[in-house]
Amino acid sequence: MKKMKKWQLFTLIGVATVVVIGAASMLLTGNKSSQAKTDSKFKVEAVQEGSVASSVLLSGNVSANKEQYVYYDSTKGDLDNVSVNVGDQVTAGQALVQYKNAEAQSAYDTAVRALNKVDRQIYNLKTYGTTVEVTGDEATDQQTSNSAQRSVDDQLKDLQDSRADAADNVNKAKAALDATTVTSNGEGTVVEVNRDVSKSTTGSSQTLVHIVNNGNLQVKGELSEYNLANLSVGQEVSITSKVYPDKTWTGKISYISNYPKESQAAAAAASSGTSGGGSSVKYPFTIDLTSEVGELKQGFSVNIEVKNNTQGILVPVSSVVEDKDKNYVWTLDKNGSAKKVEVTLGSADAEKQVISAGLTKDSKVISNPNSSLKDGQEVEYEETH
Known part of the structure; x- marks a missing residue:
């Protein structure tokens, strides 16, 4: 057998290597092209109807729904008699304080x-x-x-x-x-009596009698401006207390003030010219208990979880884009064309966003939009569920 020259062998090996590398390069390029084509597809998802699982956490204090304070009033005359004692049960119209005039x-x-x-x-x-x-x-x-x-x-x-x-x-x-005779406004328990009051004009701020009705308690607290925009009267809440960690009470928001406390409003106005002015302003709220009062007592500090019961159209959080302080989603029409639609946002959790205005229940949205999308553009997509 005739021996091949050494340089010829090296040449053949070099050609074979080039062929193999070229083939591998073509295969790899083809795979990348195929992958790019797959990645260019948009994901389209039909909207759903329901509510998100998010909730708002607040804190408050238990207080009497019905309570009465009787303050010393020198214009009624000289204090003659306080006719009740701490712990007394009183009825409506019962005499509490008698002045002599x-x-x-x-x-x-x-x-x-x-x-x-x-x-x-x-x-x-x-x-x-x-x-x-x-x-x-x-x-x-x-x-x-x-x-x-x-x-x-x-x-x-x-x-x-x-x-x-x-x-x-x-x-x-x-x-x-x-x-000159001060009477009880309703039923309740006398929790404070003070017979030793100053007869000067400064004595008018002193409490003579304090009556509460523990059978009808409320929870009162303050919420932030952010929560003010996301809560409403009538929402159900769950209430817990550190004193009784294994017990839960239910209630409903019965009142939310549209105005901050007077002192806080003044402070916010004074600091409006500085960065972050007004960020600590709080708005009073009240919750009526809908379950038995049980062991709850006036003055208890409680934690409140506001349940989100708002029903609406749900879209993936990833589908919402923000542009110039407005929110949009890209929808897909029946011809497969993209359309940018302005929407109003509601509550959200980690996965779903409530759309309160802008979409209908038969809308389809692009869940992975990008900056290259244009109105009327035909898109390649795949539907997800």
Whole structure:
């Protein structure tokens, strides 16, 4: 067998190597092209109807839904008596505090005497009338009698007017006298009594009696401006307490203020010219319990989870794009063309976004849009579920 020259062998090996590398390069290029084609496909997903699983966490304090504070009021007179004690159960209309006011009592007594005097005058006039002298002349006597009757009628009308004025005075005097007795607005338990109050003008801020109704508790707290935009009256909540970690209460938001606390509003206005001004402003809210009060007590600190019960159109979070402070999604029409649609966002969780306006329940959205998309562009896509 004829031996091949050494340089010829090297040449053949080099050619074979080039062929192999070229083939591999073509195969790899083909795979990359195929992969790029696959990656260029957009994913399209039909919208769903439902609600997201997100919730809002708040904190608050348990307070009495119905409570009454009786403050010292020097305008009612001198404090005479506090007729209840701590722990007493009171009913509506029950006397709590009695003031002594000589002027109010005197005014009432005077008004009553004036009314009684008018009543006596009316009685005497109706009973005895007036005396008429008879002359024996029938015509003259008749004329005199008629004149006397008219006089009695006029006097009676004047007395009736006087009685109406006297009755008004009695009512006013009685209202002033009744105000010296402070009564309970409803049923409850007396939780505070203070009989030693200052009689100066500064004493008007002192509590004489504090009554609460523990059978009807509420939860009150404050929420941020962000939560203000995402919560509404009527939403259901779940309530827990560190004191009883294994128990849960339910409730509903019954009130959300549209205005921050006065002191906080003033602070926000004062700091509006600085960065972050107003970020700590809080808005009061109230929750009514819908379950049994149980072991909850006034003053307890509680944690609140607001359940998201808002139903709406759901799209993947990844489908939402933001442009110039507005939100959009790309939809796909029946011809396979993309369309940019402005939407209004609702609540969201890690996967789904609620669309409150802009889409219909039969819309299809592109879940992986990119910056190259244009309105009316035909796209290659695959539907996902």
